[in-house]
Structure formats: structure tokens, C-alpha cells
Amino acid sequence: MLRFLIRRTSGAALILLLISAFTFFMYFAIPQDPALLACGKNCTPAALDIIHKNLGLDSPVPVQYWNFLVGIFAGRDFGVGHCAAPCFGVSFRNNQMVWDTMMDRLPTTLSLTFGSLIVFLIVGLGAGMMAARFRGTWLDKMFSGGSLVLSSFQIYFLGPIVLGIFVYSTGILDKPKYVPITEDPAAWFMGLLIPWVVMATIFTANYTRMSRSSMIEQLQEEHVRAAKAKGMSSRYVFYRYAWRGSVIPIVTILGMDIGGLLSGGMVTELTFGLAGFGRLARDSVINKDLPVLMGVMIVSAAFIIICNIVVDALYAVIDPRVRLS
Known part of the structure; x- marks a missing residue:
């Protein structure tokens, strides 16, 4: 039974990793800056840069994905505050912690x-x-x-x-x-x-x-x-x-x-x-x-x-x- 659970748990972890990677990179294939959703109607370039930094969008996409995986197990720091593990990031819409x-x-x-x-x-x-x-x-x-x-x-x-x-x-x-x-x-x-x-x-x-x-x-x-x-x-x-x-x-x-x-x-x-x-x-x-x-x-x-x-x-x-x- 123990060997079975270990084998199935390892397979489950791999499946979850593939699902997360597929969703993450498919999302960034959309030709729209996600920071615009949080910026609002009266958005300025300066405000957009601040949002990019606060939400961790100022790094390359592979780096963002790696930071996302690390945050699940170790937590992350955003410009809007610390996100304790398990951290799934901060909502682009309302700046609330996703896990909460x-x-x-x-x-x-x-x-x-x-x-x-x-x-x-x-x-x-x-x-x-x-x-x-x-x-x-x-x-x-x-x-x-x-x-x-x-x-x-x-x-x-x-x-x-x-x-x-x-x-x-x-x-x-x-x-x-x-x-x-x-x-x-x-x-x-x-x-x-x-x-x-x-x-x-x-x-x-x-x-x-x-x-x-x-x-x-x-x-x-x-x-x-x-x-x-x-x-x-x-x-x-x-x-x-x-x-x-x-x-x-x-x-x-x-x-x-x-x-x-x-x-x-x-x-x-x-x-x-x-x-x-x-x-x-x-x-x-x-x-x-x-x-x-x-x-x-x-x-x-x-x-x-x-x-x-x-x-x-x-x-x-x-x-x-x-x-x-």
C-alpha cells in the first residue's frame, strides 16, 4: 500500500506541474497586459510600471512561473505585502491574496x-x-x-x-x-x-x-x-x-x-x-x-x-x- 501511495503521489505531482505550466504559458499567449486590468481606466505609464513591480510582472515569463512555484512552498513578497505559503499570488483584479x-x-x-x-x-x-x-x-x-x-x-x-x-x-x-x-x-x-x-x-x-x-x-x-x-x-x-x-x-x-x-x-x-x-x-x-x-x-x-x-x-x-x- 505504501509503495502504491508513493507512486500515485509522485504521478499526481507531475500532473499538477504539467497543468500549472500549460495554464500559465497559455495565459501569456494572450496579447494583453494583465497589469491593465488592475490599472483601471485612468492608467498612466508610471502607474503601470508600479503595478508590474507590485504584482511581479516585471520579470520574464519563465522567471515568473518559477517564482510562482517557489511561492507555493515558501511564500513570496509582493509590492502589496507578503504572501505566506501556500502562496498562489495576488489577484490582478483586487490585489487580494488568491489563497485567502x-x-x-x-x-x-x-x-x-x-x-x-x-x-x-x-x-x-x-x-x-x-x-x-x-x-x-x-x-x-x-x-x-x-x-x-x-x-x-x-x-x-x-x-x-x-x-x-x-x-x-x-x-x-x-x-x-x-x-x-x-x-x-x-x-x-x-x-x-x-x-x-x-x-x-x-x-x-x-x-x-x-x-x-x-x-x-x-x-x-x-x-x-x-x-x-x-x-x-x-x-x-x-x-x-x-x-x-x-x-x-x-x-x-x-x-x-x-x-x-x-x-x-x-x-x-x-x-x-x-x-x-x-x-x-x-x-x-x-x-x-x-x-x-x-x-x-x-x-x-x-x-x-x-x-x-x-x-x-x-x-x-x-x-x-x-x-x-
């Missing part, structure tokens, strides 16, 4: 991700297991048909409909907003309830179909049929043997989904007006704000890579037949 900006947005994305994750795992896996256990019955047809219909929906379509019905028309629920859970747990829950339900609706359909098909496949395995032939109860065989084997494909897609959600559910955040990682990424592209864009790209990629490493390591825990060599 990302940490301000991260709680919103974390709350949105794990709240919806709990809902769609409980509902989706539960519905899929029930459909597989009672295969061919009306319950199976109801869950399978419902998941097929829901899987055709998209957040940008379902979100406005739910908002129109429950917020603007009836006023049953308040407009979604993020309130820190440490300040008001009830307001935190109610403010994210609609995004959770909408996201869970989309993901539940996929997990219902996947868990159903995976469970049905496992029920046909030789070891499961042998356990039934020995006289074990159907319920015991279902949960003890079939369920464990059906988890692996679910864990695989779950790792990718969690990484994607943590890296920023842009459509969800824009639909419900939430200021998280996804919205920050969108704004950094529109504003051509390289430090923020670099920070979001690297942290988002790190989320996805870490989730994939954890998923691969869980294979050996779930299925003893899997070995990490």
Missing part, C-alpha cells in the same frame, strides 16, 4: 458537495438495491422508470423550475444562500436545501441505475448462487455477498463525482447564485485573472486526483481479490 480568496469560497462548495452527496447516496443506492432485490415487480419498474426520466434532466433546467415553484410563486422556501454552519445551522440547512435536492435528483438517477445493474450482476455470480444453495437466507446473501461485490463500480464513479463537485459545481452555483469554487473559476476566466485561475485550476485538479487515489486504495479494502502492486 479560495478559502473564503471553499466552505460554500464543501457544504454544497457533501450535503447533496449524502442525499443522493442514500436515495440512489437505496432505490437501486430495492429495484434489484424485487426485480421484475412494480417496485422495480417504478424505480427504473423514474431514474430514466430524472436522468434526462439538467441542473440549469430543473433548478429554475424548483425556484419558480417553491421560492417565487408559493414562497414556501427562501432563496438559496450560504450561511456558515457555525453562525446559524438552521439557516445553513435551509439556505442549501434547494441546491441539495436539485443536485441529488440529477445524481440519484445515475446511482439508482448503476447500483441496480451492478447488484443484479452480482446476484448471478457463482459464490452468491452457492451461498443460496447452502440454505442461507436471501436477505443475508443479498447484503453479505452481493452488496459488497456491487460496490466497486459505484465507488469508482463516486470518486470522480466527488472530485468534480469539490472542484466546483459551476452550473449549480451559477443557477442558485452561490459564491463557491465554480463561480470563482468562471469569474477568473472572464476577468483574465491569472493568479486566481491558476489557484483554482491547481486546487481543483488536486481534489480530483486525491479522490481517484483514495478510490483506488479502497478497492483492496472492499474486495480482497484486488491487490495494489
Whole structure:
């Protein structure tokens, strides 16, 4: 396991380095001085020179990239102040430290991700297991048909409909907003309830179909049929043997989904007006704000890579037949 983690961590570091280099040098291929964004309308050459020095733009591009990498591990000094490690630079737009900006947005994305994750795992896996256990019955047809219909929906379509019905028309629920859970747990829950339900609706359909098909496949395995032939109860065989084997494909897609959600559910955040990682990424592209864009790209990629490493390591825990060599 240790060798596996070391090998995967080394590969992850190389991938992050390539992503950062590609983003950095592609950005400077744009024929526009990034300092102009911070200079404003009444920009003078003297003011532009000061901004170049304050933001570290007065060095050649390769030197800027090297300074950026050093800053992540050792921190950097800018004309606007010291940036402690991990330092992803200073925003070209508002002269704020990028790491502080990302940490301000991260709680919103974390709350949105794990709240919806709990809902769609409980509902989706539960519905899929029930459909597989009672295969061919009306319950199976109801869950399978419902998941097929829901899987055709998209957040940008379902979100406005739910908002129109429950917020603007009836006023049953308040407009979604993020309130820190440490300040008001009830307001935190109610403010994210609609995004959770909408996201869970989309993901539940996929997990219902996947868990159903995976469970049905496992029920046909030789070891499961042998356990039934020995006289074990159907319920015991279902949960003890079939369920464990059906988890692996679910864990695989779950790792990718969690990484994607943590890296920023842009459509969800824009639909419900939430200021998280996804919205920050969108704004950094529109504003051509390289430090923020670099920070979001690297942290988002790190989320996805870490989730994939954890998923691969869980294979050996779930299925003893899997070995990490």
C-alpha cells in the first residue's frame, strides 16, 4: 500500500506541474497586459510600471512561473505585502491574496458537495438495491422508470423550475444562500436545501441505475448462487455477498463525482447564485485573472486526483481479490 501511495503521489505531482505550466504559458499567449486590468481606466505609464513591480510582472515569463512555484512552498513578497505559503499570488483584479480568496469560497462548495452527496447516496443506492432485490415487480419498474426520466434532466433546467415553484410563486422556501454552519445551522440547512435536492435528483438517477445493474450482476455470480444453495437466507446473501461485490463500480464513479463537485459545481452555483469554487473559476476566466485561475485550476485538479487515489486504495479494502502492486 505504501509503495502504491508513493507512486500515485509522485504521478499526481507531475500532473499538477504539467497543468500549472500549460495554464500559465497559455495565459501569456494572450496579447494583453494583465497589469491593465488592475490599472483601471485612468492608467498612466508610471502607474503601470508600479503595478508590474507590485504584482511581479516585471520579470520574464519563465522567471515568473518559477517564482510562482517557489511561492507555493515558501511564500513570496509582493509590492502589496507578503504572501505566506501556500502562496498562489495576488489577484490582478483586487490585489487580494488568491489563497485567502479560495478559502473564503471553499466552505460554500464543501457544504454544497457533501450535503447533496449524502442525499443522493442514500436515495440512489437505496432505490437501486430495492429495484434489484424485487426485480421484475412494480417496485422495480417504478424505480427504473423514474431514474430514466430524472436522468434526462439538467441542473440549469430543473433548478429554475424548483425556484419558480417553491421560492417565487408559493414562497414556501427562501432563496438559496450560504450561511456558515457555525453562525446559524438552521439557516445553513435551509439556505442549501434547494441546491441539495436539485443536485441529488440529477445524481440519484445515475446511482439508482448503476447500483441496480451492478447488484443484479452480482446476484448471478457463482459464490452468491452457492451461498443460496447452502440454505442461507436471501436477505443475508443479498447484503453479505452481493452488496459488497456491487460496490466497486459505484465507488469508482463516486470518486470522480466527488472530485468534480469539490472542484466546483459551476452550473449549480451559477443557477442558485452561490459564491463557491465554480463561480470563482468562471469569474477568473472572464476577468483574465491569472493568479486566481491558476489557484483554482491547481486546487481543483488536486481534489480530483486525491479522490481517484483514495478510490483506488479502497478497492483492496472492499474486495480482497484486488491487490495494489
